[in-house]
Amino acid sequence: MVYKHILKPILFGFDPEAVHDFFISLGQLAGKYGVTRMIIATLYQYRGRDISKTVDGITYRTPFLLSAGFDYNGQLSRILPCIGLGGEEIGSVTARPCQGNPKPRLTRLPQSQSILVNKGLRNEGVDAIIERLKMHAFLGEARKRFVIGISIARTNDEQSVPIQVGIEDFLYSFKRLNEENIGDYYTINISCPNSFGGEAFTTPELLARLLSTLKTVPCSKPVYVKMPINIPWQRFYSLLKVIDAQGLHGIVIGNLNKDYASLDVRAEAPAMYKGGLSGKPCLHPSTDLIYKTRELYGKRFTIIGVGGVMSPKTMKEKFDAGADLVQVITGLIFEGPSLIKKLANVYSKQCVR
Numbered sequence: 001m002v003y004k005h006i007l008k009p010i011l012f013g014f015d016p017e018a019v020h021d022f023f024i025s026l027g028q029l030a031g032k033y034g035v036t037r038m039i040i041a042t043l044y045q046y047r048g049r050d051i052s053k054t055v056d057g058i059t060y061r062t063p064f065l066l067s068a069g070f071d072y073n074g075q076l077s078r079i080l081p082c083i084g085l086g087g088e089e090i091g092s093v094t095a096r097p098c099q100g101n102p103k104p105r106l107t108r109l110p111q112s113q114s115i116l117v118n119k120g121l122r123n124e125g126v127d128a129i130i131e132r133l134k135m136h137a138f139l140g141e142a143r144k145r146f147v148i149g150i151s152i153a154r155t156n157d158e159q160s161v162p163i164q165v166g167i168e169d170f171l172y173s174f175k176r177l178n179e180e181n182i183g184d185y186y187t188i189n190i191s192c193p194n195s196f197g198g199e200a201f202t203t204p205e206l207l208a209r210l211l212s213t214l215k216t217v218p219c220s221k222p223v224y225v226k227m228p229i230n231i232p233w234q235r236f237y238s239l240l241k242v243i244d245a246q247g248l249h250g251i252v253i254g255n256l257n258k259d260y261a262s263l264d265v266r267a268e269a270p271a272m273y274k275g276g277l278s279g280k281p282c283l284h285p286s287t288d289l290i291y292k293t294r295e296l297y298g299k300r301f302t303i304i305g306v307g308g309v310m311s312p313k314t315m316k317e318k319f320d321a322g323a324d325l326v327q328v329i330t331g332l333i334f335e336g337p338s339l340i341k342k343l344a345n346v347y348s349k350q351c352v353r
């Protein structure tokens with residue numbers, strides 16, 4: 001109530017990226033101290049029956065994760081467990097630091113319950129993020145109860161556009177994370193819109209080249225691929241075949257929606273705007289792809305469902321379609337931190353068999 005009716009109207013009056021950065025600083029500060037962690041946990045943590053879930057050998061205290069793009073530099077891992085999340089996906093991180101695309105990088109589309117994202121993979125680069133995450137080694141038991149996935153993307157600059165350079169860019173980050181044993185699982189993000197070089201690795205041939213190169217790195221952790229949601233099913237299926245043949249554990253379905261016609265209020269995003277849509281426009285395309293993939297492949301893939309989860313109803317749709325875990329980002333921005341507790345309460349009653 002406080003977030004939705006008092007804080008949100010104030011926050012939505014400011015530049016979205018400034019608000020995002022403010023929340024990262026605030027969350028990082030709140031995560032430092034036991035007392036603030038305790039206050040946040042008292043307010044927001046789910047306390048019902050056990051809804052933990054083990055997927056690919058990793059146990060999630062709740063099956064809800066923060067999706068990639070919010071904690072892109074890995075600063076929030078101490079505070080996020082206090083709002084009931086079972087894990088988060090940090091990043092996307094890149095081999096070299098990225099400043100991001102020219103501003104505006106984020107635009108709210110409140111009537112359509114969406115954010116136009118043109119972030120351009122702004123992040124400090126994999127080495128800086130590894131150094132920060134090494135600190136978590138000191139967090140003991142608390143750290144063990146919160147899963148950290150790391151999303152890896154190609155550096156968003158002209159230098160990494162040639163295919164072989166792009167592959168080596170992915171390889172560098174993947175190698176460094178494995179060498180340092182940072183992260184519980186990895187997601188290869190091949191579907192970031194509006195970056196240099198585009199979504200080159202969403203063709204079966206280039207995806208196979210990328211994944212077979214990454215396979216040369218010794219890795220004992222689950223590896224997933226973050227899928228685009230705007231390609232026809234036949235092409236999506238051709239990518240699934242590659243991921244299956246390369247022996248990866250699963251997929252994250254999926255990334256932002258690039259079809260502006262799917263907005264409830266089309267005029268909210270004029271044609272000259274750049275970026276992909278998050279939130280409600282992602283709901284049906286991603287749920288549909290989850291359903292089709294599960295139907296075709298049975299249990300072969302772990303499926304992490306993401307896109308448009310803003311309520312218990314939309315969360316349930318993702319699990320009913322076949323998701324093993326659910327990620328959220330825009331729902332948290334629009335509904336506030338109490339969303340996860342609401343999802344967990346409904347999940348415990350309607351989804352756990």
Ligand SMILES: Cc1cc2nc3c(=O)[nH]c(=O)nc-3n(C[C@H](O)[C@H](O)[C@H](O)COP(=O)(O)O)c2cc1C
Pocket residue numbers: 067068069070072091092106115117119121151189192226254255256277278279280282306307308309327328329330331
């Ligand atoms: C501000 C913002 C930044 C994002 N950055 C990334 C990113 O760096 N890597 C990625 O794989 N997805 C990124 N995404 C996409 C989300 O992870 C997610 O797939 C998409 O927003 C759909 O989920 P939602 O409807 O819950 O927002 C970003 C989304 C938002 C809103």
